């Protein structure tokens with residue numbers, strides 16, 4: 001029996017650049033990714049995304065735009081990671097390197113896909129074109145996608161992201 005765990009992923013961008021963080025420890029160590037983590041009990045998905053972005057990058061945002069849902073499954077692991085993806089171009093605060101992440105701006109032409117999760121190459125172009133998307137990726141191992149589905153959507157169930165979760 002599989003079970004789901006909710007995560008957040010926040011991508012800060014402007015017209016030319018996107019902010020990524022080098023994960024220094026734990027799951028995805030050594031990869032560049034957006035900022036995020038587990039949704040905690042008693043917290044909404046949106047608030048978790050705001051908190052994780054602040055903790056991992058130093059940037060403060062009030063509202064994030066909900067742009068995607070990605071489900072990840074790894075062979076032999078009953079857990080499905082349900083990752084809620086957000087973006088913004090408005091923030092305050094200064095970039096700070098934390099124990100977990102080293103933030104850095106990348107030109108949109110120069111996104112380091114070879115050093116990111118392999119699924120990013122599929123959905124990142126949709127994010128960069130301001131599309132909303134839903135996807136599912138099955139990993140045979142941490143580096144290899146077995147199969148996947150990905151589609152552009154007109155809307156996402158945004159009422160869910162502002163509700164507090166009883167986990």
Ligand SMILES: Nc1[nH]c(=O)nc2c1ncn2[C@H]1C[C@H](O)[C@@H](COP(=O)(O)OP(=O)(O)OP(=O)(O)O)O1
Pocket residue numbers: 007008009010026027028033034035036037038039052072081083117119120
């Ligand atoms: N295949 C994948 N592709 C991708 O682009 N991002 C992924 C991914 N699998 C997981 N993520 C993201 C979701 C989330 O932002 C992060 C995983 O969260 P973490 O491991 O940082 O969670 P933690 O349990 O360490 O969080 P906290 O301790 O709550 O900070 O990686």
